[in-house]
Amino acid sequence: MVSTIGEIPEIQGLDARQHLLRIPPQLDVPLTRRVRQIIDTAEFRRLSRISQLGLVSLVYPAAHHTRFEHSLGVYRMALHYLKRLSYDERFADAISVKDAEVFIAASLLHDLGHWPFCHPIEDMDLAGVPEHELFANSFLLEGEVADALRDDWGINPREVVALLSEKPRDAKSSILHSMLSGPIDVDKMDYLFRDSLHAGVPYGQNFDQQRLIGSLCLNEAGDGLAITEKGRTAAEMMVFARYVMFSEVYWHHSVRSATAMLQRAFYLLYGDLDLDTLFRQHEQQMIDELVNAAGTGPANELLDGLFGATRRLYKRLAQYSYFQERDIYDQLARRPYPWLVCCAEHFTNLLSREVGRRVAPHEILFDAPPIKLEVEFNIEVQYAKEDCYRKLGDVSPVVRTLARQQFDDFVKRVRVFAHPELAVDMNDSHDINGLLREAIAITIGADAQ
Numbered sequence: 001m002v003s004t005i006g007e008i009p010e011i012q013g014l015d016a017r018q019h020l021l022r023i024p025p026q027l028d029v030p031l032t033r034r035v036r037q038i039i040d041t042a043e044f045r046r047l048s049r050i051s052q053l054g055l056v057s058l059v060y061p062a063a064h065h066t067r068f069e070h071s072l073g074v075y076r077m078a079l080h081y082l083k084r085l086s087y088d089e090r091f092a093d094a095i096s097v098k099d100a101e102v103f104i105a106a107s108l109l110h111d112l113g114h115w116p117f118c119h120p121i122e123d124m125d126l127a128g129v130p131e132h133e134l135f136a137n138s139f140l141l142e143g144e145v146a147d148a149l150r151d152d153w154g155i156n157p158r159e160v161v162a163l164l165s166e167k168p169r170d171a172k173s174s175i176l177h178s179m180l181s182g183p184i185d186v187d188k189m190d191y192l193f194r195d196s197l198h199a200g201v202p203y204g205q206n207f208d209q210q211r212l213i214g215s216l217c218l219n220e221a222g223d224g225l226a227i228t229e230k231g232r233t234a235a236e237m238m239v240f241a242r243y244v245m246f247s248e249v250y251w252h253h254s255v256r257s258a259t260a261m262l263q264r265a266f267y268l269l270y271g272d273l274d275l276d277t278l279f280r281q282h283e284q285q286m287i288d289e290l291v292n293a294a295g296t297g298p299a300n301e302l303l304d305g306l307f308g309a310t311r312r313l314y315k316r317l318a319q320y321s322y323f324q325e326r327d328i329y330d331q332l333a334r335r336p337y338p339w340l341v342c343c344a345e346h347f348t349n350l351l352s353r354e355v356g357r358r359v360a361p362h363e364i365l366f367d368a369p370p371i372k373l374e375v376e377f378n379i380e381v382q383y384a385k386e387d388c389y390r391k392l393g394d395v396s397p398v399v400r401t402l403a404r405q406q407f408d409d410f411v412k413r414v415r416v417f418a419h420p421e422l423a424v425d426m427n428d429s430h431d432i433n434g435l436l437r438e439a440i441a442i443t444i445g446a447d448a449q
Contacts, residue, residue, distance in 0.1 A: 004097055005082055005083075005085075005086040005092065005095065005097055005100045006083060006086045007097075008082070008097060008100060008101060008104070009032045009034075010030055010032055010035060010079055010104055011079050011082055011083050011086075013030025013031070013032060013079075014030055014079055014080070014083060016030070018030075019031045019032065021072065023069050023072050023073060023076075024065070024069070024194070024197060024198070025197055027073070027076065029072050029073075029075065029076045030076075030079070033152070034148070034152035034153055035075075035108065037148040037151075037152045038105070038108060038109070038145060038148050038149075038152075039068075039072070039108070041143075041144035041145050041148060042144060043112060043139045043143060043144060043145050044068070044071075044109075044112065044145065045068070046280075046282055047066060047067035047068040047071060047111060047112070047114070048066050048067075048068035048069075049066070049282035049283055049284070050066060050067045050068075050114060050115070050116050050282055050283050051063075051064055051065070051066055051067070051116075051283060052065050052066055052067055052069070052070050052191070052194070052195065052198075053065070053195060053198075053199070054116065054117045054119075054120070054283075055117065055120070055255060055258040055259055055262060055306065056195075056199065056249060056250070056252075056255050058254070058255070058258050058306070058311060058313065059252055059254045059255050059258075060198075060199040060200060060201070060249065062198055062199065062200050063195070063198045063199045063200075064198070065194060065195075065198040067111045067114055069194070070111065070190060070191060070194055071108060071109070071110065071111050072108075073190035073191075073194055074107050074108070074110060074111075074186050074187055074190045074191075075104065075107050075108040076190075077107070077186040077189050077190050078103060078104055078107035078108075078179070078186045079104065080213050081179055081186055081213065081216060082100050082103070082104070084213050084214060084216050085216055085217075085218075088216075088217050088218060090218045090222055091175070091217075091218055094171060094172050094175060094218075094222065095172060095175060095176070099172060099176065101153060101154075101155065102155055102159045102160060102163060102176070103163065103176050103179065103180070105149060105153055105155055105160050106160050106163045106164050106176075106180060107180065107186055109136070109140065109145065109160060109164070110164060110180060110187060111132075112136045112139045112140065112145065113132040113133060113134070113135040113136025113137070113139065114132050114136075115132065115135070115278070115279035115280070115281070115286065116281070116282065116283040116286040116287070117262055117283075117286070118132050120259045120262055120263055121262075121263070121266055122372075123263075123337075123370035123371075123372065124263055124266070124267065124337040124370075125336065125337060125370070125371055125372070126267070126270060126337065126338075128270070128275060129270070129275065130275075130279075131165075133164055133165040134165055135279060136161075136164065136165070137161050137165065140157050140160055140161050140164075141157050141158070141161065145157075163176055163177065163180065164180070168223075171221075171222060171223040174223040174224055175218065175222075175223060175224060175225070178223075178224035178225045179225060181375070182224065182225055182375070182379075183225075183375065183376075183377045183378060183379040184212060184216075184225060184227070184235065184238065184379060185225075188238075188242065189209060189212070189213075189238075192204035192207075192238070192241050192242060192245055193205055193209065195245065195249065196241070196245060196249075199249055201245075201248065201249060203241055203244040203245050203248060203249070204241045204242075204244075204245045204249075205241075206237060206240075206241055207234055207237035207238040207240075207241045208233075208234040208237065209234075211230070211231055211233075211234040212227065212231050212234040212235060212238065214230070214231070215227040215228040215229075215230050215231025215232075215234070215235075216228075216231070217382055219379075219380045219389065220380060220382075220389040225379065226379060226380040226381065226382055226389065227379060227380075227381055227382070227392075228381070228382045228384065229381055229382065229383050229384070231381075232381055232392065232395070232396065235379065235381075235392060235396075235399070236392075236396050236398045236399060239377050239398060239399050239402050240398060240402065242377070243402045243407070243410065243411060246374075246407075246411040246412070247410075247411045251411055251412050251413065253316050253319070253413075253415060254313055256367045256413075256415055256417075257313045257314045257315070257316065257365075257367075257415075257417050258306055258313055259367065260314065260365040260366070260367040260415075260417050261302045261303075261305060261306055261313070261314060261365065261417075262302070262303075262306060263337070263365075264299075264302055264341070264362060264365055265290065265294065265299040265302040265303050265306075266290070267337065267338075267341060268294075268297070268298060268299040268302075268362070269290060269293045269294060269299050272293060273289070273290075273293060287303075287307050290303055291303050291304075291307070298360065298361070298362040299362075301362065302362060312420060313420075314365055314417035314418055314419055314420065314423070315417065315418055315419075315420055315423035316415055316416070316417055317364075317416040317417065317418045317423060317426060317432055318415070318416040318432045318433065318436070319413050319414070319415050319416075320332070320413065320414040320415075321409075321413050321414070322409040322410065325433065327437075328414065328433065328436060328437065328440070329413075329414050331440050331444075332366065332368045332414045332440070333368050333369045333408075333409075333412075333414055334368070334369055334370065334371050335368060335371075336371065337370075339443065339447075340366045340368060341366075342443055342446070343366060343439050343440060343442075343443040344361070344364050344365060344366040344439075345361045346438075346439040346442045346443055347364055347366075347416075347435060347436060347439035348360070348361050348363065348364045350435045350438055350439055351364065351430075351435060354430055354431075354435065355422075355425055355426075355430070359422060360419075362419075363418060363419040363422050364416065364417070364418055364419075364422075365416075365417040365418075366414070366415075366416060366417075367413075367414070367415045367416075367417060368412075368414045368415075369408050369409075369412035369413075369414070373407075373408055374407045374408055376407060377392070377393075377399060377402075377407075378391065378392075378393065379391075379392050380392070381395060416432065416436065
């Protein structure tokens with residue numbers, strides 16, 4: 001049985017080959033009048049001036065693709081998911097045409113609340129900084145996008161808000177939520193491939209998207225996505241692609257140096273900023289606002305190293321992982337950002353005595369895995385001949401190793417970065433590990449008082 005979901009104009013557009021928009025790499029995105037009404041709004045066009053990977057381009061210079069391009073890619077992927085799942089009887093019984101249209105709109109608008117450098121700023125978990133999913137509500141509930149949803153789609157904007165930012169309430173919303181934010185959601189399917197393509201690395205492109213889409217089905221409980229046995233290898237390759245992209249791109253040490261610089265600059269400034277106004281700006285506007293707010297203070301030097309005429313990234317003094325100096329890693333990973341800043345300042349004071357000159361607080365930066373953990377890869381595999389489902393981690397050594405255990409511990413490191421001029425002065429005679437342990441002890445002691 002094929003449901004009437006296949007008759008949705010955007011899904012029919014996949015095969016009609018009319019009114020198409022081309023995005024890399026030579027992918028055609030079907031456009032209907034009601035899709036154009038959304039992507040031509042000022043709120044959505046803003047995404048064309050916000051880069052998808054932000055500071056990654058300081059290390060991978062071609063990674064300048066935008067949230068606009070990614071959003072179109074996710075929308076296109078959503079159409080392929082719905083087209084495939086329309087042949088699944090349980091999916092067709094659970095999801096109506098109206099539900100599918102809400103999902104299409106949500107996939108197109110899923111990044112509407114992103115501001116420039118959103119993830120590094122969100123990772124700091126600072127008071128007054130909203131989650132981008134909730135920040136999107138102001139764009140979705142009023143203005144041009146809200147009007148387009150009501151007038152052209154017949155959708156109450158609150159239905160899109162519920163799917164994007166609220167917990168699922170029933171089996172239907174759980175299914176749609178798993179398609180938007182789950183182990184094999186439409187977002188990951190696009191960004192792994194697209195980020196890899198633009199960064200010029202192969203890691204995120206080496207999994208079979210078509211095979212994976214062709215294996216989509218519902219899980220045993222009927223409240224989320226699963227895959228059939230034929231998609232198992234493609235799913236394993238996707239897990240590995242995600243692991244390597246985090247290891248070699250998103251958490252590359254130079255990318256994290258730039259991230260640590262931006263975070264410290266923002267931390268120094270954010271109390272004096274109008275965040276609601278700042279987060280509505282496109283990337284260059286936000287950079288200009290931060291630089292203006294920095295004046296001649298320490299944040300200026302950090303921002304100039306990132307966005308000034310000459311790139312000047314901080315240098316790595318030390319690195320710690322789940323497997324290297326585990327005691328230091330455990331004491332710094334997933335700490336609140338203000339705590340890390342305090343510990344870095346204690347370390348700076350100790351280092352000043354060690355090197356015989358004053359080291360300014362902003363010359364040493366700590367970078368550590370944030371409090372929020374990555375989504376773990378936990379999905380069921382359907383074995384039709386045996387009429388049963390098994391967890392992918394139970395049948396795949398790759399997934400058992402890279403996804404069942406905590407993903408973050410394998411790809412994210414604790415790092416100490418130093419101003420380039422300070423790094424030149426450092427040598428093997430300086431006991432960085434000893435100073436760091438002492439700084440941690442001082443900070444923990446201060447907490448206990």
